[in-house]
Amino acid sequence: MKKNLLVAALLGLGVIATAQADTLAKIKSSSAVTMGVRESSGALSYTVGDGKYAGYHVEICQRVLADVQKELKLNKLDIKYQAVTSQNRLPLVANGTVDIECGSTTNNATRQKDVAFAVTTYVEEVRIAVKANSNITTLNQLAGKKVATTTGTTSVQLLRKHERAANVNFDEVFGKDHADSFLLLESGRADAFVMDGSILAGNIANAKNPADFKIVGEVIAVEPIAIMIRKDDPAFKKSVDDSIKKMMKDGTLAKLWDKWFLQPIPPKGNKVGLALSASTKDAWANPNDKPAEEYAKK
Amino acid sequence: MSWNWEVFCKSTLEEDFSPVCFGTGGEITYLDWMLSAWGWTLSVSALGLFVAMILGVLMGTLRTLPPDNLLTRGLALLGTVWVELFRNIPVLVQIFLWYHVIPALFPVMKGFPSFVLVSLALGFFTSARIAEQVRAGIGSLPRGQRYAALAVGLTTTQSYRYVILPMALRIVIPPLTSESMNIIKNSSVAFAVSVAELTLFAMQAQEETSKGIEIYLGVTALYVVSALSVNRVMAFIESRTRVPGFIAAASSGGH
Numbered sequence: 001m002k003k004n005l006l007v008a009a010l011l012g013l014g015v016i017a018t019a020q021a022d023t024l025a026k027i028k029s030s031s032a033v034t035m036g037v038r039e040s041s042g043a044l045s046y047t048v049g050d051g052k053y054a055g056y057h058v059e060i061c062q063r064v065l066a067d068v069q070k071e072l073k074l075n076k077l078d079i080k081y082q083a084v085t086s087q088n089r090l091p092l093v094a095n096g097t098v099d100i101e102c103g104s105t106t107n108n109a110t111r112q113k114d115v116a117f118a119v120t121t122y123v124e125e126v127r128i129a130v131k132a133n134s135n136i137t138t139l140n141q142l143a144g145k146k147v148a149t150t151t152g153t154t155s156v157q158l159l160r161k162h163e164r165a166a167n168v169n170f171d172e173v174f175g176k177d178h179a180d181s182f183l184l185l186e187s188g189r190a191d192a193f194v195m196d197g198s199i200l201a202g203n204i205a206n207a208k209n210p211a212d213f214k215i216v217g218e219v220i221a222v223e224p225i226a227i228m229i230r231k232d233d234p235a236f237k238k239s240v241d242d243s244i245k246k247m248m249k250d251g252t253l254a255k256l257w258d259k260w261f262l263q264p265i266p267p268k269g270n271k272v273g274l275a276l277s278a279s280t281k282d283a284w285a286n287p288n289d290k291p292a293e294e295y296a297k298k
Numbered sequence: 299m300s301w302n303w304e305v306f307c308k309s310t311l312e313e314d315f316s317p318v319c320f321g322t323g324g325e326i327t328y329l330d331w332m333l334s335a336w337g338w339t340l341s342v343s344a345l346g347l348f349v350a351m352i353l354g355v356l357m358g359t360l361r362t363l364p365p366d367n368l369l370t371r372g373l374a375l376l377g378t379v380w381v382e383l384f385r386n387i388p389v390l391v392q393i394f395l396w397y398h399v400i401p402a403l404f405p406v407m408k409g410f411p412s413f414v415l416v417s418l419a420l421g422f423f424t425s426a427r428i429a430e431q432v433r434a435g436i437g438s439l440p441r442g443q444r445y446a447a448l449a450v451g452l453t454t455t456q457s458y459r460y461v462i463l464p465m466a467l468r469i470v471i472p473p474l475t476s477e478s479m480n481i482i483k484n485s486s487v488a489f490a491v492s493v494a495e496l497t498l499f500a501m502q503a504q505e506e507t508s509k510g511i512e513i514y515l516g517v518t519a520l521y522v523v524s525a526l527s528v529n530r531v532m533a534f535i536e537s538r539t540r541v542p543g544f545i546a547a548a549s550s551g552g553h
Contacts, residue, residue: 176490
């Protein structure tokens with residue numbers, strides 16, 4: 001009898017383990033799915049207060065999950081929102097706490113060892129923001145100047161690599177989050193803020209006087225930003241990818257871009273004012289889940 | 299996820315690994331970076347502790363001054379205001395006040411490195427706590443000691459210098475040990491104002507390497523080593539300054 005119980009328990013564990021790897025089955029059996037969202041990732045994914053989340057990637061995910069619901073023929077699908085941070089998003093997706101992460105995660109080769117990414121929906125361009133009265137126009141003019149960037153982002157590494165390659169020296173100051181880095185620029189503690197274009201545009205749009213700032217210079221790097229899902233779950237990846245590809249073809253993504261990046265967005269009714277970039281357009285025309293390293297080669 | 303301790307030997311610039319785990323020719327590995335971050339943590343803590351000890355002992359003493367005249371009452375009030383001000387504001391808020399608000403009021407402070415501002419903020423915050431411990435230490439002495447000192451003709455200053463403080467400071471060494479260890483852990487807030495210390499290193503390096511567990515374990519180990527070393531140093535000071543028959547009785551459980 002005891003032996004039977006043990007075998008049953010082991011079988012039970014086995015079932016749970018496979019259910020974890022098979023997200024579609026997990027969603028079907030529980031009629032629930034957990035979406036990872038960010039508190040403040042520009043217009044991509046942010047909170048509007050009261051535990052509600054909105055943004056370009058959040059809306060794409062909601063549409064993807066509606067398609068998944070149809071595919072699984074569920075009457076009701078309960079979407080739970082789980083706020084994640086840059087530090088915990090990878091482990092939370094890998095261990096099954098979060099089923100689909102809709103934030104601002106760069107798809108790169110290191111991360112692909114632990115998680116999988118849907119086809120790229122947004123291509124980020126790393127740019128420089130300066131005060132409108134500043135005469136800085138390129139990255140090389142920043143040598144010896146104070147450059148702000150945010151702790152825990154790839155921009156820090158980018159700047160370091162550029163310093164090494166061009167043999168210049170930036171005086172880096174690190175903000176603890178994007179708002180903090182922007183404050184460094186605003187208060188004059190930094191001469192420039194190097195970060196993802198959408199974040200710069202969003203912070204400038206929310207500034208006391210947006211006309212005081214401008215985005216200048218070359219595109220320092222491009223990074224594919226994608227929706228993150230668990231690794232080794234081809235069925236779920238296919239559902240998500242198919243749904244996104246459908247939206248790329250029928251123009252839904254272009255409409256969503258207009259809604260989140262060009263029109264006034266909640267809660268304050270500000271505009272981000274970020275025009276659709278050529279690199280993002282290209283990613284929609286040729287759906288792919290290539291990591292950032294492939295983009296850098298071009 | 300499997301362990302990958304090699305991450306510390308990885309170069310912070312390229313995708314290659316250094317065989318000795320230390321970078322050569324201008325290249326730095328994550329291990330080099332972590333050790334330099336450790337240096338920053340220790341420097342912020344040391345400077346902060348220095349400020350905290352001096353101001354803490356001073357303010358704690360002022361709070362115990364007898365209300366003889368207007369001057370001593372004023373000084374005692376100063377001590378009270380100091381303690382209440384600095385211990386009732388969260389340390390992170392104090393750091394932001396020092397970094398963003400005070401330099402906006404006094405433009406000359408904009409030139410101060412954030413390392414100095416953060417050490418001052420931590421020092422002032424901790425000084426309020428040390429002041430309370432010193433006050434408690436002085437309060438724990440029998441009143442007779444103060445009266446005896448005055449009776450042999452010592453002034454108030456002399457009675458503190460030669461009778462009260464030498465005993466009180468010995469009594470408060472154990473809580474001061476905790477404060478000294480706390481300041482090392484509290485120094486982690488310095489990352490918020492761009493001091494490249496251990497917490498900033500951990501947040502940045504785990505993002506770059508995706509090996510958060512290994513990075514955080516490494517950083518945790520350094521915090522533990524630092525705090526334990528402080529603990530041992532303080533224990534050494536405690537044993538060296540012990541007055542036979544006084545503190546010894548307390549530590550051997552005589553009460």
